Amino acid sequence: xxxxxxxxxxxxxxxxxxxxxxxxxxxxxxxxxxxxxxxxxxxxxxxxxxxxxxxxxxxxxxxxxxxxxxxxxxxxxxxxxxxxxxxxxxxxxxxxxxxxxxxxxxxxxxxxxxxxxxxxxxxxxxxxxxxxxxxxxxxxxxxxxxxxxxxxxxxxxxxxxxxxxxxxxxxxxxxxxxxxxxxxxx
Numbered sequence: 714x715x716x717x718x719x720x721x722x723x724x725x726x727x728x729x730x731x732x733x734x735x736x737x738x739x740x741x742x743x744x745x746x747x748x749x750x751x752x753x754x755x756x757x758x759x760x761x762x763x764x765x766x767x768x769x770x771x772x773x774x775x776x777x778x779x780x781x782x783x784x785x786x787x788x789x790x791x792x793x794x795x796x797x798x799x800x801x802x803x804x805x806x807x808x809x810x811x812x813x814x815x816x817x818x819x820x821x822x823x824x825x826x827x828x829x830x831x832x833x834x835x836x837x838x839x840x841x842x843x844x845x846x847x848x849x850x851x852x853x854x855x856x857x858x859x860x861x862x863x864x865x866x867x868x869x870x871x872x873x874x875x876x877x878x879x880x881x882x883x884x885x886x887x888x889x890x891x892x893x894x895x896x897x898x899x
Contacts, residue, residue, distance in 0.1 A: 723789070724838055729830030731786040731800065731838075738787050738796035745798070745819040752817055784839075788818065788831045797822045800835045811847035812839065816859075823858060832866040840894045847893055851877065854888040863890045867897070 723732035746752055783805045788798035798818035805812040814835065818828050839845050852859045854873055864870065868890040876884035 724834055725791050726830055726834055728791055729827050729834060730789040730791045731831060731834050732789065734785060734787050734796075734799070737794070741796035741819065742799075745817065748820045749817075783812070786831075786835060788816070788827055790822070790827065797827055798831065800831050802835075802839065805845075807844070809847075810845050811849065812845055813849050813851060815850070828858075828862040829865045832862060832868075836866065836892055837897060840892075840897050845894070847891055849889055849891040851887045851889050854886055856888075860888060860890070866892070868892045869896070 723730045725731070783802045785799055785801035787796050788800055789795065790797060796819075798816060800814065800816040802812045803815055814832070816828065816831060816835075818831075836848055839848060848868075850859070850863050850868060851874065852863075854860075860870070869892070871889045871891055874887045874889055877887040878885045
């Protein structure tokens with residue numbers, strides 16, 4: 714079965730840098746969850762991770778219980794080592810050469826292009842270094858910041874998945890966007 718190659722440490726486009734998570738990210742992760750009280754809901758979690766749960770990989774472990782994380786990277790502004798968000802793969806299906814991506818950014822850095830840059834970097838790395846042919850994003854249909862970020866990164870809006878997930882006891886519709894290897898140049 715295919716797998717992910719060793720992750721680069723770090724990768725950058727000159728504005729955004731992605732690196733593996735580290736213990737030093739924990740305070741910024743906690744602040745992001747505190748500053749955006751709905752972030753855990755958009756990530757499909759019942760509650761935000763607590764400080765006691767956050768050790769190296771604990772945010773990943775919390776989300777992994779719900780989604781099954783395979784590769785997770787910390788989003789940085791180039792030239793800084795302060796965690797500004799996370800981007801990760803979930804729902805990897807090697808048989809079909811596809812994976813789902815998810816991400817979040819700290820509220821104070823949203824709207825500055827970090828999300829678009831992080832999504833382009835991660836997508837390019839995955840499509841050029843693995844057998845994956847299709848990447849997809851699934852989000853709430855009213856999550857316009859994520860929808861516009863994905864479109865700006867080259868993802869194509871495919872439609873609405875009615876009643877796609879069960880979250881906190883209710884069926885939730887989701888929008889789906891995709892990026893194919895054939896969509897990416899170079």
